[in-house]
Amino acid sequence: QKEVEQDPGPLSVPEGAIVSLNCTYSNSAFQYFMWYRQYSRKGPELLMYTYSSGNKEDGRFTAQVDKSSKYISLFIRDSQPSDSATYLCAMSATYANTGKLIFGQGTTLQVKP
């Protein structure tokens, strides 16, 4: 079993829809949770970062972490065609140690105009 599980999709939604992306994990030591966005033939770029449990909002994006359920989510409101990309969740168990991240498989999202 992988440490981090993510539904690869693909997920196709109409413009303006609310998108929910999710990951589950098995390692209870994970404390730092990130979402990366990766456009085709580009490297991943950091979208959201959350420490421990709770919610974090940035514009149209909201990240949620539920450590008791070992479950994290990314919500995208009013989705745009420019949001079409692969979204990767990533987690880390340490701070200022190795900084090694464990990634999910990535979910491919297509937002249709």
Add this chain to the structure above:
Amino acid sequence: GAGVSQSPSNKVTEKGKDVELRCDPISGHTALYWYRQSLGQGLEFLIYFQGNSAPDKSGLPSDRFSAERTGGSVSTLTIQRTQQEDSAVYLCASSLNGQGYGYTFGSGTRLTVV
């Protein structure tokens, strides 16, 4: 430089040949990471550098893979006797002081072994 630079962007090689992939991190970033992304897969950790040292090499898949970093800057990932299963995108990232949330990735080297 302004970002993480990787070269070449694409590499096609014959099975059994050696290849070298280069990463030029953001100036001043002490931590450097190599990841591998196979088709439809997430990122697989390969190796971590802090300065010129590699305290975590746990992700290197076999002894055909090696990496070095010189001058606390440029890093080279070498794959010897390449196999078809080595075909993937090899991504390099750097961060300030090894903070996981502070990664900046390069665009990767797409390696195809034929």
